[in-house]
Amino acid sequence: MDPIRPPSGPKAAAGCLLVQILEDENTAxxxxxxxxxxxxxxxxxxxxxxxxxxVAQRERNTKGKGFQPGDKVEANYALEGTYYSGVIVEVSDDGKSAVVKYDDDASIESLTLDNIRSLEVATQTVTKDGPMSDSEALGFENMDEKCLFEAYQLKAKLAELKSKHGQEMEAARLFEEAADGAMNDGKMKSASQWSIRAAELQG
Structure with missing residues (x-):
């Protein structure tokens, strides 16, 4: 089973910060x-x-579709009333029970769904409508996950560098993706500039 990856938001935000620092220092x-x-x-x-x-797990839980293999859960170990974290490895055909693999000792147990509860990402608060974001739960924006740039801005920066080093086709693709992202974000001037750059590189 694949290990559970930590949320990537802080890593993306750190990457954006590093880009800003490298640009400011102009030494990279x-x-x-x-x-x-x-x-x-x-x-x-x-x-x-x-x-x-x-979102997909929230929709499954909201619609009553139950769990899927790979879902993070807490389960009532040996029906003793103590819940331990684990992962769903199998769901019965009738959807009324599931096999849970516990995190601490990798033991496996089959339980009915009323002895299993969803375990969302630790930094989220679960409400009847699903998990809240950090900003909703804490009442302020989580700066650890705030990116200084949009993905399309980074793609445009990368495209310029690729173009500079003779990778015209890759640069053109990145400029096109950047233009699409900018257009979706209402940044029409940037979208137009990057579309033109893509066309120039393809021409």
Whole structure:
């Protein structure tokens, strides 16, 4: 079973901060900057996937579809009344029971669903409508997960560097993606500029 990955939000935010620092200091090589940009964009992609996973689990729970393999849960160990964290490894065909693998000793136990409860990401508060974001739960924005840049801005920065180093096709692709992102965000001037750059590189 794959290990549970920690949330990628803080890593993406740290990457954005590093990009800002490197730009301010203007001492990093192009290769270093490209590596940082690529890694930060990867973390942003993972962050989006994790958010989608949380939404999907919330929808399953809300609609009463129950658990799926890989869901993080707490289970009533040996029906003793003490709940321990684990992961669903199998759900019965009738959806009334599931097999849980406990985190602490990797033991496995089959339990009815009324002895299993969902375990959302630790930094979230669960309400009847699903998990709250950190900002909703705490009443302020979690700066550890706030990115200084949008993904499309980083793609444009990376595209400029790729273009500078002769990677025209990759740069054109990144400029197109940046333009799409900017357009979706209502940044029409940037979208237009990046679309033109993509066309120039493809021409």
């Amino acid at each position: 090589t192009d290769e270093t900057m490209m590596n940082v940009l690529e890694e930060t964009l990867d973390f942003m992609d993972m962050m989006d996937e994790e958010a989608a996973d949380v």
